[in-house]
Ligand SMILES: Nc1ncnc2c1ncn2[C@@H]1O[C@H](COP(=O)(O)OP(=O)(O)OP(=O)(O)O)[C@@H](O)[C@H]1O
């Protein structure tokens with residue numbers, strides 16, 4: 001019995017109970033809806049919710065536990081020879097699963113107890129899904145009857161519906177918040193494990209990054225150095241270059257779009273600019289790696305400069321390009337929110353357009369603009385694809401934009417791709433880097449909000 | 461010129477040439493016409509009040525006098541407006557300089573989100589009216605003094621202007637306009653956002669400013685028009701219905717519509 005079918009059934013039940021609830025309310029009203037506390041629709045929704053929510057809940061819980069319970073039943077019947085060794089057991093369970101679905105052709109000669117178990121598993125599954133339908137329908141009907149009987153003329157269906165809706169919204173936001181908290185905790189947990197292997201001081205202040213450790217005990221390899229400073233220097237360098245591009249270009253284009261451009265031009269140009277934001281970062285990445293980086297290297301060699309083929313400059317420039325629409329559309333929004341009365345005041349004193357923009361509109365919009373820029377910074381810090389493709393992997397500690405550098409995000413990627421031992425310092429260091437990155441962006445956002453708030457207080 | 465003399469005779473002002481003269485002014489917002497053939501003289505160093513029911517075009521007319529309508533898209537203007545006998549819609553006129561000569565105070569106080577000092581210094585700074593910090597201080601102080609605000613703000617010049625009360629803000633806006641030393645000051649319902657006490661202060665101020673500036677004020681309050689103005693013009697449906705000495709308009713209006721409006725029968 002597929003999940004889609006179950007959900008459809010629930011929807012149907014809800015529709016039915018909506019109809020019943022509404023009918024009942026209409027019947028009670030004696031033809032005049034004002035006799036009722038709420039509108040008939042509210043009674044309908046009320047019964048529909050009482051019918052649908054329990055059914056959904058039952059389905060969810062059932063799916064949550066069905067697998068474990070059935071597996072436990074199967075395992076209990078398997079001979080000890082299979083269950084004692086975890087590796088063997090999981091292999092056996094796998095075969096049983098295949099057999100139960102009739103896909104175990106190649107297992108035809110398997111041990112009879114496995115074939116038996118496969119048959120039992122198929123059996124159990126079909127019982128379970130049949131039982132689920134029965135239980136779910138019972139739950140739905142109980143809910144329906146319960147709520148149906150509660151409907152009276154004075155029942156506050158509207159308020160009840162609202163309360164239930166509020167509960168549902170609360171659950172949704174709880175899911176959002178809890179998953180964030182969960183991610184942060186898993187980051188912290190893994191980072192703590194990392195810090196038991198490498199001292200936090202070495203990690204935070206170390207000047208060398210070369211995470212190659214021995215994978216097998218018999219390999220000869222260096223100890224591995226986990227100093228994150230070079231990575232942060234690289235990140236900062238690229239972010240800085242990106243902001244040097246994005247802030248002026250974004251800001252001036254916002255000013256032009258918002259204040260000077262004719263409505264016609266604006267109608268075409270604004271969406272065009274926003275398309276930039278829709279280009280996948282991978283595309284920017286190969287644009288940076290295949291077009292911009294070689295171009296910079298060629299130009300550099302013409303000037304007699306030694307430019308490496310993967311340079312911070314290429315990655316930074318392209319990243320800046322990517323961020324332009326963020327800066328421009330956000331600052332355009334805040335500038336257009338500066339009230340007309342302030343502009344009028346300035347024009348009325350004989351200020352020109354550019355004086356008005358410089359002296360009145362820009363300062364009034366500054367908090368929003370700072371917010372936009374900081375948002376762009378945290379976006380740049382967290383950007384991965386472009387730097388992976390264009391900035392290189394060498395953890396150079398340099399402020400020279402013509403050299404290859406690497407960033408925190410790039411290292412996280414390279415640490416985790418490929419086969420890794422999950423508890424080696426190398427793998428765990430990715431979590432520590434992730435945690436630090438998270439803290440940095442969090443700090444940036446908090447800082448941005450603080451600035452915005454400070455200016456707000458000052459200006460209104 | 462024939463029109464000018466005829467007008468001068470009918471409304472009985474002094475023979476002195478008007479500071480501003482408006483002739484056959486038509487204004488369109490896109491397709492719809494908001495002003496019809498308005499003829500009006502604005503006498504120097506007097507307060508001219510514009511009254512009339514809501515939507516009759518008072519603000520629109522006022523904004524023609526310093527070309528603020530230029531900032532609105534789709535406005536077409538016909539006819540002419542002169543300041544000291546020069547057409548202000550002439551191509552040779554620089555709008556920026558024109559607005560420095562004809563200042564404006566708006567209905568809602570709109571101080572810039574800057575300090576009190578910077579608000580008043582705004583105009584002098586952009587027009588380069590002063591050469592030194594001392595001169596600027598001087599201009600700011602005298603402007604605030606003229607606006608009757610100096611006592612209230614002299615200890616808080618560096619504080620944001622948005623922290624002032626509504627009435628103080630409006631007087632600050634007047635000081636801001638005065639600081640550019642305009643010849644004419646236009647005021648669009650300057651008291652409509654103020655309480656009676658703040659209103660009284662602003663009215664007093666207008667009366668004092670009259671000795672140095674030509675003032676045009678839009679108001680919805682008959683009493684205010686009667687109290688502060690020497691001449692009153694009544695607008696109705698985009699047309700100038702009647703203009704004359706304030707006393708005459710309020711005691712002996714010639715037009716039925718004017719009579720109806722000031723006695724409160726419509727509006
Ligand atoms: N920016 C604009 N675009 C189009 N029409 C406008 C615009 N501003 C004003 N109008 C129209 O012009 C007419 C005159 O408006 P105006 O603001 O001059 O009236 P008013 O006499 O100042 O009214 P109030 O006393 O309510 O301020 C009105 O019909 C108004 O709808």
Ligand SMILES: [Mg+2]
Pocket residue numbers: 518519520648
């Ligand atoms: Mg108006």
